[in-house]
Amino acid sequence: MNTKSITALLLCLTAACSSSGTSPETETPSTSDVTKVAGQSIVLDSGLATSTRTKHISVNTISDFYAQISSDNEDLSLINSRAHNLVLSDTQNKASAYAYVGYGIEDGEAVFFANSGLNNAPLATSTPASGAVTFNTRYEIEEITNITTAPHGITTTTGIMDLNVDFGNNTISGGNDLFTVDGTAGSAGNNSDQFIDADITWRGVEGNLYGSVTGSDLLGSFSGGDDDTVYAGIITGVPESE
Numbered sequence: 001m002n003t004k005s006i007t008a009l010l011l012c013l014t015a016a017c018s019s020s021g022t023s024p025e026t027e028t029p030s031t032s033d034v035t036k037v038a039g040q041s042i043v044l045d046s047g048l049a050t051s052t053r054t055k056h057i058s059v060n061t062i063s064d065f066y067a068q069i070s071s072d073n074e075d076l077s078l079i080n081s082r083a084h085n086l087v088l089s090d091t092q093n094k095a096s097a098y099a100y101v102g103y104g105i106e107d108g109e110a111v112f113f114a115n116s117g118l119n120n121a122p123l124a125t126s127t128p129a130s131g132a133v134t135f136n137t138r139y140e141i142e143e144i145t146n147i148t149t150a151p152h153g154i155t156t157t158t159g160i161m162d163l164n165v166d167f168g169n170n171t172i173s174g175g176n177d178l179f180t181v182d183g184t185a186g187s188a189g190n191n192s193d194q195f196i197d198a199d200i201t202w203r204g205v206e207g208n209l210y211g212s213v214t215g216s217d218l219l220g221s222f223s224g225g226d227d228d229t230v231y232a233g234i235i236t237g238v239p240e241s242e
Contacts, residue, residue: 097221130168135237
């Protein structure tokens with residue numbers, strides 16, 4: 001991957017960013033609390049074969065995240081990309097989640113990819129041994145769709161959903177009509193009592209979510225895809241009563 005492109009992306013990670021200078025257009029899907037922002041149209045040779053790949057990366061810093069992406073895509077000539085990150089900070093810890101999608105040419109093929117990542121800093125608040133909490137959860141998704149038919153560019157979608165965490169049974173579930181989550185939360189089968197490991201679907205396309213959750217904070221990143229779509233995103237949540 002082009003190192004200069006990676007470096008440029010590090011300068012704009014407080015919001016979704018694209019190499020496009022085109023003003024985005026806003027669409028309103030069926031769910032009223034979801035906003036989709038379209039990016040620049042993708043223009044590729046119609047004769048190119050296409051492929052997709054996704055990966056979650058566990059790292060210590062955002063620099064580690066991009067170094068791993070660069071290593072995984074060292075033969076890719078990057079054309080366009082979009083990135084986002086989120087940090088939960090206090091005086092002791094900075095827990096971060098990262099999302100990155102892009103596409104380029106590799107060995108004469110158009111490759112579309114999505115990467116999600118988490119650093120290893122724990123959340124500072126405590127994890128309950130029992131009880132359930134409903135988290136009002138915001139998400140931001142970077143997505144490339146219609147890859148095999150009519151590529152139209154990288155889009156950003158933001159939305160809100162409720163996620164239910166049962167700390168006694170170590171489960172997480174919930175979502176909305178576009179995004180569903182079902183998996184493990186807490187210590188069951190994991191080294192951390194804060195850990196989230198869940199299966200997800202975004203507009204029917206499967207993926208995986210990893211993150212951290214306590215009684216008062218939720219943070220995660222996710223990625224997924226199929227032959228026609230790749231996506232990566234981040235979530236953050238607070239208890240519904242707050």
